[in-house]
Structures are given as structure tokens and as C-alpha cells.
Amino acid sequence: MTREIxxxxxxxxxxxxxxxxxxxxxxxxxxxxxxxxxxxxLPILLVFGPLAVHAADFGVNATNYDGPAWSxxxxxxxxxxxxxxxxxxxxxxxxxxxxxxxxxxxxxxxVAPKHTESLPYYKDNPPAFxxxxxxxxxxxxxxxxxxxxxxxxxxxxxxxxWVDRFGADSMLLRxxxxxxxxxLMAFGARLAGGCxxxxxxxxxxxxxxxxxLTVIAMFIGGIATAMLLYTAL
Amino acid sequence: xxxxGKAVKESSESSPAGPSGKKVLTAIVFGLAFGFLLQKGGVAxxxxxxxxxxxxxxxxxxxxxxxxxxxxxxxxxxxHFAKVNLHIKxxxxxxxxxxxxxxxxxxxxxxxxxxxGAAALGQGSWDVLFGMAGLIAGSYLFAEMSGWLKKTVETWxxxxxxxxPDLLHIPRLPFAYAAAVLLTVGLFFLQRIYPR
Numbered sequence: 001m002t003r004e005i006x007x008x009x010x011x012x013x014x015x016x017x018x019x020x021x022x023x024x025x026x027x028x029x030x031x032x033x034x035x036x037x038x039x040x041x042l043p044i045l046l047v048f049g050p051l052a053v054h055a056a057d058f059g060v061n062a063t064n065y066d067g068p069a070w071s072x073x074x075x076x077x078x079x080x081x082x083x084x085x086x087x088x089x090x091x092x093x094x095x096x097x098x099x100x101x102x103x104x105x106x107x108x109x110x111v112a113p114k115h116t117e118s119l120p121y122y123k124d125n126p127p128a129f130x131x132x133x134x135x136x137x138x139x140x141x142x143x144x145x146x147x148x149x150x151x152x153x154x155x156x157x158x159x160x161x162w163v164d165r166f167g168a169d170s171m172l173l174r175x176x177x178x179x180x181x182x183x184l185m186a187f188g189a190r191l192a193g194g195c196x197x198x199x200x201x202x203x204x205x206x207x208x209x210x211x212x213l214t215v216i217a218m219f220i221g222g223i224a225t226a227m228l229l230y231t232a233l
Numbered sequence: 234x235x236x237x238g239k240a241v242k243e244s245s246e247s248s249p250a251g252p253s254g255k256k257v258l259t260a261i262v263f264g265l266a267f268g269f270l271l272q273k274g275g276v277a278x279x280x281x282x283x284x285x286x287x288x289x290x291x292x293x294x295x296x297x298x299x300x301x302x303x304x305x306x307x308x309x310x311x312x313h314f315a316k317v318n319l320h321i322k323x324x325x326x327x328x329x330x331x332x333x334x335x336x337x338x339x340x341x342x343x344x345x346x347x348x349x350g351a352a353a354l355g356q357g358s359w360d361v362l363f364g365m366a367g368l369i370a371g372s373y374l375f376a377e378m379s380g381w382l383k384k385t386v387e388t389w390x391x392x393x394x395x396x397x398p399d400l401l402h403i404p405r406l407p408f409a410y411a412a413a414v415l416l417t418v419g420l421f422f423l424q425r426i427y428p429r
Binding site for chain 1: 252256257259260261262263264265266267268269270271272273274275276277278279280281283284285286287288289290292295296297298299300301302303304305307308309311316317318319320321322323324325326328329330331332333334335336337338339340341342343344346347348349350351352353354355356357358359360361363364365366367368369370371372373374375376377379380382383386387392395396397398400405408409412420429
């Protein structure tokens with residue numbers, strides 16, 4: 001500290017005038033300045049970090065477990081055709097996340113009807129058994145028919161890949177992580193105005209600028225979090 | 234050029250009383266087909282979805298990009314001949330980058346997204362039920378905060394209805410066809426690098 005003051009005094013003498021010497025920068029601020037530099041590096045880390053971790057070994061390989069029954073190109077193409085049909089016959093887009101907001105609205109109205117109806121989101125989107133609600137309910141049934149006919153009905157609480165990573169005795173952890181994941185997803189989807197269906201398929205195929213932005217953000221957040229989950233925890 | 238928000242075809246928007254009988258039928262048939270395709274495509278499976286985010290399994294991207302190519306060519310052609318309306322959601326840079334990042338983080342934790350989660354429930358992957366409870370809770374939390382968010386985050390970088398061809402001042406139909414060709418070439422190389 002004394003050396004610091006000496007150095008400042010010398011500089012002051014060299015300057016040859018009587019302006020008060022600048023006080024030395026306290027340690028605290030020096031550290032704070034370093035932290036800001038770290039925060040500035042955060043976006044860079046967020047983008048390139050996952051790419052760097054790509055080479056890392058996650059201990060498990062997703063392709064060692066059973067994959068798709070049908071070609072992804074056929075399935076994707078068919079979903080594309082399905083979007084023509086929903087646009088043409090129903091004047092609607094494929095979307096899923098608002099289903100859960102509608103369900104939340106029904107529960108909210110059952111518990112606190114006045115409060116729920118006063119919320120701006122539910123004023124703009126009153127919960128109803130609308131087209132999207134029936135669509136997603138049917139999606140559950142469609143998944144069942146596909147799994148049943150293909151001999152792929154799983155009837156399981158923990159997927160083998162999860163068990164290989166977190167152990168067979170990890171139901172509580174799965175519950176906590178699953179619930180937190182669902183809550184984050186719903187909040188993010190409502191804020192962005194759609195999910196991997198509404199933005200990721202319907203929005204992107206209409207070349208909607210905001211949908212492409214949303215999907216890129218989704219993959220950045222998703223890749224970073226998944227890689228943390230499979231390395232750090 | 235047709236404004237993205239303007240209807241080119243008389244809208245068959247349902248009455249406040251709810252969708253008509255014919256509309257309900259389309260919702261059921263198309264919903265069934267969507268869930269069926271998601272399950273057959275493997276994207277109702279935990280390992281396929283988390284494998285995409287760990288960059289080990291590229292099934293999700295292959296399905297999404299194929300759907301975008303086929304859907305885009307068809308929708309822009311139909312729209313050009315005034316057979317379908319576009320349904321463009323407004324671009325909000327702040328809300329969509331933050332919302333997208335939050336969504337992605339949640340997606341990685343649950344592994345199922347809202348649509349594939351519905352198909353996963355049908356498939357008997359019961360762990361998705363934890364996520365569905367979370368999805369309901371998160372939706373209500375958003376509704377609780379919607380008044381404040383509307384005045385703040387949702388106003389950051391508000392651009393209105395904006396498509397990529399409009400942004401680059403290129404006519405929509407040729408842009409869509411060119412984008413379809415580029416994405417197809419991209420898929421070809423992706424398949425070369427990642428067989429699954």
C-alpha cells in the first residue's frame with residue numbers, strides 16, 4: 001500500500017503541479033473490474049463452450065438406445081404435408097405449448113376464478129376447449145396408437161439412459177428436474193410466443209424472423225444445459 | 234406482395250362458442266397424425282431428444298429441417314395462389330431470445346418438449362408427467378407476471394410481423410424455393426457426418 005502511495009506521489013511530483021494525487025484504486029474495485037471482464041466473456045462462452053465440450057465424453061451415448069422406427073426424413077416430410085393440411089382445412093398452425101396454458105387456466109378458474117380472469121394473459125387468451133386443445137389431446141392418443149402398433153409402448157418411469165447416468169434409485173431427482181424443466185419451458189414458450197412446434201416448425205417454415213431467432217436461442221440454451229446436466233451434476 | 238398479416242382467403246375462424254363440428258374433426262384427425270408421426274420418428278424417446286442436445290443423435294434436426302423444407306415450399310406456393318393465409322407471429326427480439334434460452338434450458342432438463350411430451354405420454358413414458366405438472370405451473374406463473382412482462386420485456390426490440398425475405402427485401406416465393414434447396418444440401422451433408 002505504502003509503495004502504491006509513493007508511486008502516486010512521485011508521478012504527482014513529476015507532473016509538477018499541485019493537483020491532489022489520485023487515490024490508488026482500492027482492491028475491491030480492481031476485483032469488480034475483473035468480474036465485469038468475465039461477464040463480457042459469458043456470451044462467447046455460451047456459444048463456443050458447448051462446441052468445445054462436444055469433444056467431451058458424457059459417459060453415455062444416446063445412439064446406444066433404441067432410435068426412430070421410421071426414417072426421420074419421411075416423418076419430417078409428412079409433418080410438412082400435415083402443415084399444408086392444417087393451414088388449408090383449418091386455417092390453423094401446428095402448436096402445442098398453449099395447451100398447457102389452457103389447462104393451467106382451467107385449474108386457476110377452479111381454484112381462484114376471479115383472480116385468474118383478471119390476469120392479462122387470460123384476458124387475451126381465455127381458456128377454452130378450442131382447436132389447439134383438441135389437437136394436443138389427440139396428439140397424446142396418436143402417440144399411443146403409434147407406440148402400441150409398433151410394439152414400442154414403454155410403460156416406464158425412468159428411461160434406461162437416465163438410469164445409466166443417474167442410477168435406478170433417482171425417481172425424486174427425476175421428479176424435481178422434470179418439474180423444473182417443464183416450468184422453465186412453459187415460461188420460456190409463453191414469453192417467446194411458442195415452442196418447438198409453434199416456432200420450431202410452423203414459424204420457421206413460414207420464414208418468420210422471430211421464429212428463427214427463438215429456435216436458435218432454444219438450441220443454445222438446450223445444448224449448454226444438457227451438456228452441464230451430463231457432465232457437472 | 235401479400236402482407237403477412239392480411240388474410241388472402243376468407244378465414245374460417247371459429248365462433249366464440251367454440252369450433253364447429255367440421256373444425257373439431259380436423260383438430261382430432263391432424264392431432265392424431267401429429268402424435269403418430271412424432272412417435273414413429275423417435276422424437277418421443279428420451280435418448281433421441283437428449284441425444285440431440287448432447288450432439289450425439291441428429292434425428293430431431295433431421296425431422297425439423299425436413300418438415301421446414303416440405304412445409305415451406307407448399308405453404309408459400311399455396312399462399313402465392315391465395316389458397317392459405319400466413320400466420321406470422323410478431324418478432325420480439327428481447328422476449329424471444331430470453332424466452333428461447335429459458336425454453337432450451339427447460340427442454341434439456343425434462344428432455345421432452347410440449348408436443349413430443351404429449352406423444353411421450355401416449356407412448357407410456359410416465360416421467361413426462363412431472364414435466365407436464367411443471368408446464369402447467371410455469372404457464373400460470375407466466376400469466377401471473379403477464380401484465381408486467383407486457384410492459385417491459387415484450388417491448389424490447391419489438392419488430393412486428395417480419396419474415397426473413399421481407400427483412401432482406403427479396404420476393405417471398407423465390408426466397409422460399411432457394412432456402413429449400415440450401416436446407417436440402419445442408420441435410421445431405423448432415424447425413425454424411427451423422428448417420429443418426
